[in-house]
Amino acid sequence: MGVQLPFPTPQIEYSLLLPVLVILGAAVVSVLIEAVAAESLRRTLQPLLAFGSLAIALAGCVGLWDQRQVVAQGALVVDGPTVILQGTLLILAVLGALLMMESRVDPAGDPFAARASTIPGSADERGFGARRQTEVWPLFLFAVGGMLMFPAANDLLTAFIALEVFSLPLYLLTGMARRRRLLSQEAALKYFVLGAFSSAVFLFGSALIYAATGSLDFAGIADAVSADPTSGLLLSAGVALLLAGMLFKVGAAPFHQWSPDVYQGAPTALTAFMSAATKVAAFGALLRVMFVALGGAAWDWQPAVAVIAGLSMLVGAITAVVQSDIKRVLAYSSVAHAGFILTGVLAASPKGLSGSLVYLVAYGFVTLAAFGLLTVVRSPAGEATDVQQWAGLAKKSPVTASVFSLLLLTMAGLPLTSGFTAKFAAWSAAWGGWQTGVVVIGAVSSTIAAAFYLRIIVSMWFSEGDDAVVVALPGLGTRTVVGVGVASAVVFGVAPQLLLGLVDGVGVFLR
Amino acid sequence: MTASPALLVAVPLLSAAVLLLTGRRSDRWGHWLGCAAAVGSFLIALNLVLSLAKQPHESREISQTVWTWISVGGFNVDVTFTVDPLSAVFILLITGVGSLIHIYSVGYMEHDDNRRRFFGYLNLFVAAMLTLVLANNLLLLYVGWEGVGLASYLLIGFWQHKPSAASAANKAFIVNRVGDFGLSIAVMLTFVTFGSVAFPEVFAAADKASSTTITWIGLALLLAACGKSAQFPLQSWLLDAMEGPTPVSALIHAATMVTAGVYLVARCHPIFDLSATARGAVVAVGAITLLMGAVIGIAKDDIKKALAGSTMSQIGYMMLAVGLGPIGYIWAIFHLLTHGFFKAGMFLGAGSVMHGMNDEVNMRRYGALRTAMAVTFGTFAIGYLAIIGVPPFAGFWSKDEIIKVAFEHSWVAGGAALLGAAITAYYMTRVMLMTFFGKARWADDAHPHESPAVMTIPLVVLAALSAVGGWALLHVVNLETWLEPVLGHGEGELPFSSSLLLPLTLAVVALGVAAAWKVYGAGADIPVSAPRGSWFIRAARADLGGDLFNEKVLMQPGQRLTATLVRVDDSVVDGAVRGIGGFTTALSARLRQAQNGFARSYALVMVIGAVIVALALAMVRFA
Amino acid sequence: MRGAPAVSAYLPILVLGLVSFGFAVFSVVAGALTGPKRYNRARLAAYECGIEPTPQPAGGGRFPVKYYLTAMLFIVFDIEIVFLYPWAVTFDRLALFGLIEMVLFIATVLVAYAYVWRRGGLEWDN
């Protein structure tokens, strides 16, 4: 009855989608393992599956290096930025998984609650105490799969699905910390409610853009925008809502307020992965939307992004100064970093794109390592994240203190560290035009930011410590994560050409 | 054979790495490794400078590119170390005085459990400082700049058990951030203007840039110099920095790091040559600081702080001189060198006194030490004669020239320099008299004794340099000719007969000495607790309001902004939400007193954010 | 946009809407006319929370999550239908491709089902 619209048989380029398909397939298998395998078996099978699939996906990703193609009926696109973002995400996922595997720092042997559904403090919970959580693995794999899709999404529908596929597992994982369960659950609730809210905003923005342009895919939107540059209120409102939804995920001010709470409440191993990978995925998608779909209207959105970038840098840097919890300090600093990356987005040029990508890669590894290192400093109650508990750390473990100092200095953007390379790449793209003002704000906020990084360093080296706080000797996994972070900070700082050249080689977004 | 400039940096850096990473294992021999690294780099520096001297006068340069750091499009930053006549004098000063201070520290820090770490930091400092002066581009210079800041910071706070040391380290850091901000702006401006940050390319293209840009770059560089060299208005950290061990004060806060600002201006002189405004600002800063530092020097009873005030003042002289243009550059560097000799010597002398007096720093508790500590007294006295400018000691040659070129520039600059000389004579005589003459006012348990040889030998060497160094640099080394290819040469004209200048200067100095003698000289009764003093002395004791300035201008706005942001977050947003919601239960009321953590207020802020974004979009679209 | 044929195509839906609206009105009115009128606490209790937040023993006993599990199961199948239906409509045109994709889809849903089943989600009396 009624209208017959064309419905062609879709073509799916499975080989080009290998990384995504492998991870999502592994996630489904992982659920199956949860369903049928015995607990002891699950404990070995799940990590094996996770690392195996990540390795295959990574290999597939490397194989896609030269591919520039729109795939799956225009739903996804495989191009240079996609590959580099997916590659980064996969490496971050491997490192994140290593942190999740860590069994030596917590006396209980596992960073996650044995069974998330038990009530904190109940006899029920104690009954499960010795068990190891394996349900985190399917959730983790689904999150990784969604993250891989997000920056590759070429239309609003795929972007939305990807957004949800990686967000929903993260909401659940946030609530699964073994220690401080109430905080963890609360963080999950907040993250969920606000995340769902932002998804709704994103969705409504998509709907309005669709209503204004008649197209969901980015190329179609771009055509409609350039055909009618004055297309009115509907499009503006849609873009504003879409931006708001995405800026929530990247944690830019004023959409950032969830991040300190969530970063603090979530299990630290997950915070590490989430803070690094979410930002990479979300910025990847944001870049694609801004450059491909709205590239023709850059003049329109630049002032808005400039405001958000400036706000993020200032709010992140200034608020971090008064924080007393290291996880919150890092969270606020990640808000500031979001602002720094937005400075690159703001440039709306190929140079801005590569600057942002460089920043994401540099930032991802260092942040992951910094959060990973937080897990080893412990008090009897669990991780010691109060800045005061880190006082005098240099006496207890000079290596931990030195490494953490280096990571903080990298975040502060000290020359000869990757942080400097990143800031250089992002800012040199934006410097010159009217965006110069934003870069100056960036310079001011990084000056402020250096103050709180230094505050932590000073307290580690120059204060008397609390004897109850000890530094646990982590397993190989955590050490690898920290080692990779430190290596990236030094190598990309001393020889930035490696990173700059890599990113320059990938070219721009495919339309 | 010519040594490699990179090796010069690598030696202390490696030694620092060994000392800091091996931990307690190297406690027994760590300090000797540190000394060996310093002396080794001094030998390398010597080798480099001698090779440099063999090259033709006009094109003396030894460059080594270690690797290409950044290469994007046409923009290249190399890690290149360049030894030219200007950096040559610096590397000799840094490694030479540095070696002496390393050796001295072996004795001074003998009873400190963390002596190895101290030497690690010192080596780190030497490496960073060498990077700073050898860098052939602004970015690498920036690396060294941050490095010396970090090392200075670690060393000021070295005695972390003293809260005052930790807070001094913090203060030094925060004040220096302002300066570093200036340098980062200068680097960015240079990069944008010239498409390069390498000195040769930038200087070659400098005259093609617009004069406004050049002025801004100059002012940004000046801000950086003010931070690092403790010049007005960023001077206050230097006095607090005296919380660090005395060898640190001698090396970093007298002889080398604090002069980095002067080096920066001298190095970038082609920029300043093109902007009279920037040069004028440098002169003003120098003149103000030289008087300010001298006045602070009068009022301090803490021997190290009196010397720190003096350091500020002397660097003020150098700043003044570099601001004068081609006529002053060479004399600024000359004074920098002589000051490096005599001030390091005096600081080490002060350290020797403290060492013998149970770490007492209050000069009101000294007195009559000349017999108890003969070597220290003798060397300190030579430093004293040098700093007040008595011929033929080192300071005389350099200060006299600065006063001369200052008068060539203007009456105001000359007057300030001359007045500064008088005050210098006054406060240094005061230090001298209070410490070594008069009655013994020692604390009951003080048993002053001379320091061991490992400490006195560096004192003697520095004293010798203070005595003849000025004359030798001028007439044996021929510093003027040596520096000319880099810094250029200018001739000025005195507004009065040049034969008047020397008597005038000496008369002024004599006046200052006489005045101090009258107050603190033989038979003067110096109370153990400081009298209240006139408003002038009180203001000077309070560092002439330096901290007040910091607090009002630098810290309060930041704190207020932070507080406001938190308050907006806490009360306005949450308050609005609360008003609408109207909650009742006791628990939530209690939690709400803490006023944060509410997901709904976060959502509200998000909505506000979305509205901001929408408005920004609409403004462009519909405006 | 589309003129008369389109409107007539939606006519049955309009009729369906009217019928359901009429049914709703009828039920409410009939209930009001015929039912007993007694007022008690239960009728005035908060409705929006769904589950009355009654205090439970300290340390927590078990919470009846059966309803919640049922709802979740319902969703598993509900979702399946949402996609099965359009597929069924265009089944002939999507041919083998559609079939394979749909099998994959159903397999995925079955995995979720298996998970619920193995984890005891289907045992009501637990």
Place this chain on the structure above:
Amino acid sequence: MSPAAYLALAAVLFSLGCTGVLLRRNAIVMFMSVELMLNAANLALVTASRMHGNLDGQVFAFFSMTVAAAEVVVGLAIIVQIFRSRRSASIDDASLLKL
């Protein structure tokens, strides 16, 4: 009837949902408000699909329903969990995490 009216209705529903999230303190009701926002988006999508005469919007609506369902599962899991721990479904009670 003009499709613009449906879009306007969608906007009204979205705003209602948004207001609900901001004003209600019961997590479940907040969550229902979010669902209202999602459905407003669905309405807008279907309307736009009709306006532009292509099916993209309708397909999107299907998917967003699915996502909404998944969100319900996850959301209820978290809310039920926190309710069991704290005996309260008030979002404002969940404010241990702050400054």
